[in-house]
Structures are given as C-alpha cells and as structure tokens.
Amino acid sequence: MDRTTRRRLERLGLALTGLLAVAMLAFLALEWLREYPYAGTLYDQFTTAGMWADYYLGTSVFGYSFMLRSIAAGVLVGIAAPLVGTYLVHREMALIGETLAHTAFAGVAIGLLFSATTDWDGSLLVTALVVAILGALLVQYLAERTNAYGDVPIAIMLTGSFAVGTLIISYGRGGFSGVSIDDYLFGSAAVIPAEGARLVAILTVAVVAVVALTYKQLLFITFDEQAARVARLNVTWYNTLLIVMTAVVVVGAMQILGVILVAAMLVIPVAAASQIARGFRETLALSILFGQGAVLGGFAFAISQGLPPGGSIVVVAIGIYLLAILASSRSGSAISIH
Amino acid sequence: MTAIVEMENVTFAYGETVAVRDVSLTIEAGDFLGLVGPNGSGKTTLLHLMLGLHSPDDGRIELFGQPVEAFDRGERIGYVSQKATSRGGTMPVTVREAVTMGRFARAGYSRLTDDDRAIVDDALETVGITDLAERRINELSGGQRQRAYIARALASEADLLALDEPTVGVDAESRDAFYKLLDSLNDDGITIVLIEHDIGVVTDRADRIACINTELFHHGDTESFVESDALEQAYGTTGQVVHHHH
Numbered sequence: 001m002d003r004t005t006r007r008r009l010e011r012l013g014l015a016l017t018g019l020l021a022v023a024m025l026a027f028l029a030l031e032w033l034r035e036y037p038y039a040g041t042l043y044d045q046f047t048t049a050g051m052w053a054d055y056y057l058g059t060s061v062f063g064y065s066f067m068l069r070s071i072a073a074g075v076l077v078g079i080a081a082p083l084v085g086t087y088l089v090h091r092e093m094a095l096i097g098e099t100l101a102h103t104a105f106a107g108v109a110i111g112l113l114f115s116a117t118t119d120w121d122g123s124l125l126v127t128a129l130v131v132a133i134l135g136a137l138l139v140q141y142l143a144e145r146t147n148a149y150g151d152v153p154i155a156i157m158l159t160g161s162f163a164v165g166t167l168i169i170s171y172g173r174g175g176f177s178g179v180s181i182d183d184y185l186f187g188s189a190a191v192i193p194a195e196g197a198r199l200v201a202i203l204t205v206a207v208v209a210v211v212a213l214t215y216k217q218l219l220f221i222t223f224d225e226q227a228a229r230v231a232r233l234n235v236t237w238y239n240t241l242l243i244v245m246t247a248v249v250v251v252g253a254m255q256i257l258g259v260i261l262v263a264a265m266l267v268i269p270v271a272a273a274s275q276i277a278r279g280f281r282e283t284l285a286l287s288i289l290f291g292q293g294a295v296l297g298g299f300a301f302a303i304s305q306g307l308p309p310g311g312s313i314v315v316v317a318i319g320i321y322l323l324a325i326l327a328s329s330r331s332g333s334a335i336s337i338h
Numbered sequence: 339m340t341a342i343v344e345m346e347n348v349t350f351a352y353g354e355t356v357a358v359r360d361v362s363l364t365i366e367a368g369d370f371l372g373l374v375g376p377n378g379s380g381k382t383t384l385l386h387l388m389l390g391l392h393s394p395d396d397g398r399i400e401l402f403g404q405p406v407e408a409f410d411r412g413e414r415i416g417y418v419s420q421k422a423t424s425r426g427g428t429m430p431v432t433v434r435e436a437v438t439m440g441r442f443a444r445a446g447y448s449r450l451t452d453d454d455r456a457i458v459d460d461a462l463e464t465v466g467i468t469d470l471a472e473r474r475i476n477e478l479s480g481g482q483r484q485r486a487y488i489a490r491a492l493a494s495e496a497d498l499l500a501l502d503e504p505t506v507g508v509d510a511e512s513r514d515a516f517y518k519l520l521d522s523l524n525d526d527g528i529t530i531v532l533i534e535h536d537i538g539v540v541t542d543r544a545d546r547i548a549c550i551n552t553e554l555f556h557h558g559d560t561e562s563f564v565e566s567d568a569l570e571q572a573y574g575t576t577g578q579v580v581h582h583h584h
Contacts, residue, residue: 003472090429216442216450223431223439226419230389231443231494232412278474279432 010282013289020292021079021204024072028201031065031194061303069197070256071299074309076204077253077265078295082273082287083211084245085266089274090222095151096243098263099139099158100132100250105259106161107131107251108184109168116172123195125251132247135161140243144236187258187310200252207245218242219280257310268317269294272324290320340367341403342498342529343388348397350387357383360397361554365531367497370524372544372560373533376573379551381533382420382502388531389415389500402497413443416491418484420502420533433478433486434471437461440493461492465519481505481512488519499523502533517543537569 027046033039050062061067088096111127114120135157142153169181211218220228221238229235246266253262273286298313305312343365350358357380365371365388375381386392387399390406399406402414440461441454462468465485470478475486484504491499499520505513521543524530534540540547547563549556549572556568563569 213447216439216445219431219435220439220442223429223436224419226391227417227439227490229391230412230415230417230500232410233443274430277430278472279435280430281435283430 010285010289013292014285017079017288017292020075024075025201025205027068028072028197031069032198059303066192067303069194070192070309073192073197073200073252074256074295074299074313075292076200077249077256078291079288080204080207080249081253081265082269082291083284084207084242084249085270086273086280086284086287087218087222087242088246089267089270091242093243094267095154095158095263096139096246097250097266099154099161100135100243100247101254101259101262102158102165103135103161104128104132104247104251104254105184106135106165106168108181109165113168113172123193123199125196125199125255128254129199129248129251131161132251133244136243136247137240140240143239183258184254185259186308187254187256187261192255196255200255203248203252207249210241210245214238214241223280257313261310261314264314264317265291265294268314268321272317272321275321275324275328290317290324293320341365341400342367342369343531344398344400345388346398348387348394348399350383350392350394350396356552358387358394358550359553361550362397363548363554363557365498365529367529368524368527369546370520370530370544371532371546371548372540373531373548373550374535374537374540374569374572375550375555377535379572381550384548384550385500385502385531385533389417413440413494414497416440416488416494416496416499418487418491418499418501418504420506428476431475432472433467433475433489434458434462436475436486437471437489437493440490440496443494457495458489458493461489464492465489479512480508481516484508484512484516485519488516488523492523497529499528499530501531503535504532505534505539513539 027043030039030043030046034043046068047063047065050064050068053062054060061071085097088094105128107128107130108124110131111122111124114127115122115124139153139157142157146153217228217233217238218241220231220233221235225235249266250262253265257265269287269290270283272290273283277283277286294313294317297316297319299309301307301316302309302312341364343363345364346362348358348361349356361384373381373385383392387394388401388406390399390401390409393407401409402411404411438450438454438458441450441458445454459468462471465488467482467485467489470482470486475483478486487504488499501520505516508516517539520530520532530544532540532544541560541564544560546558547556547560548554549563549568551572551574555572556563556566
C-alpha cells in the first residue's frame, strides 16, 4: 500500500472514530439531561434508533440504555487509553497503568469503608480517582528519588496498594453491602452506572484536550528526556501530567476491563501500532484505531457469546497485535519494540 | 567577544565522589572547544554543568550571560548526548519528526507554522539527509542518525552546539564527513563544545582545548596544548591515550 492511500485510510478511520465518539458523548449527555424538554425527546429517539438497529441486526443490545452506556464508555476508553499509552509504552512505563489500577482498587475499598462508617454516599469511583491520582504522584516522587522508573518501586506500589485494598475489604466483609468486588476486579458491562459512564466521558474529553495541547512536549520528553531538559522543557511537570492522566484513564477503563486487565488497553494497541507505524504521529493514529477495533470487536464477541467484555477486549487486542507482527514481518521492515 | 559559557571555580560531586574540582573556564562566541580527558575524568559532568543539567556544589556558571539556573532560552542550545538518545533506537519516530523537535522549545503550546517547517527542511538539507526524512530514525546508520541530531540542533537555530562523543559507533568515512560538517557550521559562527575520546580528531578540528581529569589541566589554544605536557599529566602514566593520525 502506498503512503498516500495509507494516510487516507488512517484519516478515514480516525474520522469515523471521531464521529462514533461524538455520538457516544451525545448519548451520555442526553441520558444525563433527559429530564429537560428537548433532551428528553432526543434521548427517546436515540433509544428508538437503538431498537431499530436491534431489529435489523437481529440483536438485543442497542435498545437497552445500560448496554449503550457500556459501549459508549468502551468507545471512549478505546480512544483515551491508547492515546496516553503511546507515551507510556515508549517511556518504558508500561506497567504504571497496572500499578495505578491496583491503587484505584485500594481507592474503591477505602470508599467502601468510608461509606460504611460515615454518612457519605458518593460514588466509589470518586475515591478510586482520588486515591489513584495520589498513587500516581507517589510513583512519580519515588521515580524522581530513585532517578528511574525502576520496576522495584512499581512492584512495591502495585502489591502494596492491592494488599491494603484486600485488607480493608476483608475487614469490612458483611458490613459492606450491595457492591460486588468481582465487578471491579474483572470488569463488567452491566455494572457501569450512569455516573460512571459520565465520568468516563468527562475524563476522555479532558485527556484528549490535554494531549492535543501538550503533544509536542510529551513527544520530546519521551524521545529524548535529556535533550528536552537542555531545551528547558519542564520535564518533571510533564512527567507528572502524564502519570496523572494515566491514573485518570485507568479509573475510567477499570469499570469495563477490571483492575487486572486495565493495562492491556494502555499497552497492546500501542505495541501493535509500533510494529507497523512509520512515525510517531502514525503510531498515535493506529493505536487509537486498534484500540477502537479491540473494544468494538471485544464487545461483539462478548455479547454474542454471553461472556464478560474485559477478557474479550483483551483477547481481540492481542489478535490485532499478532496480525500486526505478521504484517510487519511480511513487509520486511519488522522492528521489534524491544 | 561575548562569553557563551563562563564557569568560575566550579566544583561538583556525586555524593562523596568529586567529579569536577575548582574548574574555571570561558567559552567565547565562535569557539570550537574540544573537551578531552581520560574515561571517568568528569568531561560529561562538566558539559552537563555548563548546560544546567546538574547544579554545581560550589562556584558560579553563566550561560549566554545569564546564571545557568535562570537560563530559559533552551532553543539557543543544540545538544547531542552520548548515546544520541535514549529512545531513538526503538521508538517509531521519523527523521523529520525528530528534527522538528528542534522547533518545540520555540513553539511552546502554539502550533508549528510553515516557517517552522521550512527551517526543518533547510536543516535536513544542510546535513544532507533530505532523502531520509520519512524513514524511521532507527532504520538509519549511526552516521546518518548523528546527522539527524545535528539537524535537530540546527532547526532550533542554536548558537551553541554541545556534543558528547557524537561519533561513537560511526564508521571512519562518515565520521570524517561529520567533522567536516562541524567545521563548516563553526565557520558559519556556531560555537561548538565537543567531547571526543580520540585526541587526534580533537587537535585536528578544535581551535581550543580543555583537558580535564577532575581538575582542569589545560585550557587554551590547540597549539599550546599539543606542546604542553597537560595530556601526560591528566592521563597519568596508567592512562591510555588514543591517538589517531589522519
């Protein structure tokens, strides 16, 4: 395939992804505002369109707002996660996502404890987000102190926060009611509450905006941190920004993929894209397209087989990765990312 | 003449190990300074101090007449580090993208303009890698890759080029071409600081030499360096001197 065709196809893919994302954002916004006159009518039209889609496709998916909500959250995570993941993978920080997911799990546990012992009845996702961001800042602090993203501080953070989470949950067993920890560990399409999907929507828009604004700086510190320091970029600030964005994406993605699988969305589409992309901009574009392919393919597989979406998305993503390796070795320009 | 770098009684230690002791030197605009010394003599540390990558424990450093810690005109320095880059070997980045990074310090949060792109094209042409612009940088040979990093420095329209052993792993022919390129850039008025383990190359190219082994043993023009015994002093009797005749 020549360069122009390839670029055109990528643009087309990105445009379709953008349209899909806008439609999903619109759905979530309408669901939120459906009490209001015009929004209510539009929201009804959305669900009617979903029912027609079900009728023509012979499915029973799109007519249910909770399914649409899950798919919307998946589509948005499928954009934000590979976007942030592209920088993480090439900074060799692939496991940061996994670590912060475990920190977020501790956040869920702390939220449960908090709501069981006080009058507070906010969302557990809020405590997960707060604790994950604090965890991100702590990892960043440790990395600055030890002068590298060594895997030792990461392993300590990962296991340590999970240990705290399990202790709190064991301590409160019987006291915490109405929450399935399994849903947080393994993810679930059915569990995503409206507020969870709205959180994903807001976080995705924020992450896309921040990356669009700081694309150049993040690229420079990823490619050559020392030269970026000499060019007087505030490397510590951009590193902190990147890791906080990771925490934010992880909390969004955790609802669908579960704590244990969340890193997959940050890493696998990027690994696949890096196999065949010719430059960084193309890597970003392909990561998003592959992430989107994994989410949509994973949902289709999960729904048709009655399986959980988390595992399905990851398996489809790995399928894409293997195809990318095949494609790159065929074109004779195989470049291992290690 | 204006001083590009001014160091006064600079000392720096990693914990208990002193890497640079009481070094004072001045680099004037248009200088081509070769920085030589045995392995582990503090050459790279000294360069990092000049660029503000380390803060001195003692002494004073000025960069372009500003205290180095307050210096904020990052685009005035083009820096090519020892391993060229930490990620250039694995990351999918095209040569053009890498060279364009030279414009990032100037652009800040704004979008790159057509002027920026024209300057990148010029830089690619100056170092002779226009035909490689769309290739991934990790597909390039060592010599071509170093040219790309020089192009990045040129794209930032730097006044000072700081190069830390830029030709390690580069074949002899490309290396000669690379140093010819440095000569012509220096003739155009760009100040160059070069760390190079091959003394022969430095004395052939540089017009001034700083010879360091923790302390400064010589700082002056190349002829007086060749005639002096600074080299023997700095390298001691055990040190191995790499000499290379052209």
